[in-house]
Amino acid sequence: MKNRLYTLNHYWFAPISPLRLAILRIATGCFSLWYLLDRYGMLQRLSKSDAALFEPVGLANLLAGPLSPEVFQMVLLATIGLNIAYVLGWKFRWTGPTFSIGLLFFMSYRNSWSMIYHNYNSLVITIFALGLVASADALSLDRMNRSSPTPKANWRYGWPVKLICACTLAAYFLSGLAKVFGDLAWSWIDGSAMRSQIAVDALRKEMLGGTGTALFEWLYPHTTLFFMLGFGALILELGAPLVLLHKRLTAVWVVLTLSMHWGIYLIMGIDFPYHTSGLIFLSFFELEKTWSAVQQIFNPREKAMYS
Structure with a gap:
């Protein structure tokens, strides 16, 4: 029993570089920003739909009814602004959690019209996890404003990565269960x-x-x-x-x-x-090693900073 607990602990709390969380943050943030900007016009038209078509799901259940087009546009613009802060890692202690919750609400509201789109659930879950942990301790504006060196690999950067991997696999497993029980x-x-x-x-x-x-x-x-x-x-x-x-x-x-x-x-x-695009699978790979290899190409005299 002790061996099993040790193996589980060693896997779940394995030390991982903060760089991997940073790369995941930037990659997922860029994708969600593309989604919001690419569908900006469509989302505005959606907000003007007949209120009878509104069937709230998720956090949208907190609303008494659909938002007015004017309020929806302000929410959309605020979400885009927080998304940019999330990518840059600016004031991440506040903007990270706020964007995570904001995107969850926004996607819940989006799915409250016409039909539920399940294909972005993993993206929302991943961003939610990244926004609530120290994902800006590398490759961020927050890090640039600190005089201390970038932290080394640590278990507190490892468990969020393992959590994202587990959530991704759970999504596929649930999809399989939905098939056999359908x-x-x-x-x-x-x-x-x-x-x-x-x-x-x-x-x-x-x-x-x-x-x-x-x-x-x-x-x-x-x-x-x-x-x-x-x-x-x-x-x-x-x-x-x-x-x-x-x-x-x-x-x-x-x-x-x-x-x-x-x-x-x-x-x-x-x-x-x-x-x-393969972005859903990024958490399974040692991204920090790829980043270090790229650094070596452009800075051959500089040793890898992350392990």
């Missing part, structure tokens, strides 16, 4: 559920004036391929927690899962940018 249940294993779902999506697009992908038209008659795709997707999702057992298994799982998301895009034309 109406289609274990028909996902033989690929028939995936085949019919993709066919419905293609038919819907045709009826609404769009077109299905050429790759799906070629794949549709090949039931064996759909069996491989359906069975593989279920294994990747239900087996996600096993990734915590070994680093090599992590790398294999990441490559296969990233391929799955690109397959969804190529077959169905559905793009999950946070997933297909």
Whole structure:
């Protein structure tokens, strides 16, 4: 029992460089900023929708009704401003938690209209975790204003990374459970559920004036391929927690899962940018080593500062 507790403690509280948290902060912050700016016009139009379409979820349940377009614009601009502060690591002790909670509220409000978009849940959870811990102890304006050297690897930078990894894997595991406990249940294993779902999506697009992908038209008659795709997707999702057992298994799982998301895009034309970009998997890798290697290229005489 003691050995198991020691192994768990060694894994969960492993010392990690603050640089990894900083890179995760900047990467996720840049993505969320792109999301807000890219959809700025659409979000403003959304705020002017009929109030009868508003069905609050998450933190939006705290509202008595939808925000007025004017108030929504102020909230959107404030979220963008806090997002920039989050990326820069400015006054992070205050802006980090405020942006984390603000983004959670904003995405809850966004999902309170039309339909719930689950594909950004992991992004929101990751930013929420990063905003509440010391993610600005490296590569930040806060660090530039301090005379003390950047802290070395420590367990207090390690457990937030492990938490983000665990939350990411849990999201995939829950997705797998939703499949097997849903109406289609274990028909996902033989690929028939995936085949019919993709066919419905293609038919819907045709009826609404769009077109299905050429790759799906070629794949549709090949039931064996759909069996491989359906069975593989279920294994990747239900087996996600096993990734915590070994680093090599992590790398294999990441490559296969990233391929799955690109397959969804190529077959169905559905793009999950946070997933297909690979940003959702960054926490699984030793980013500080890559940063040190880049530093060595541009500053060959300077030794790596982080371990």
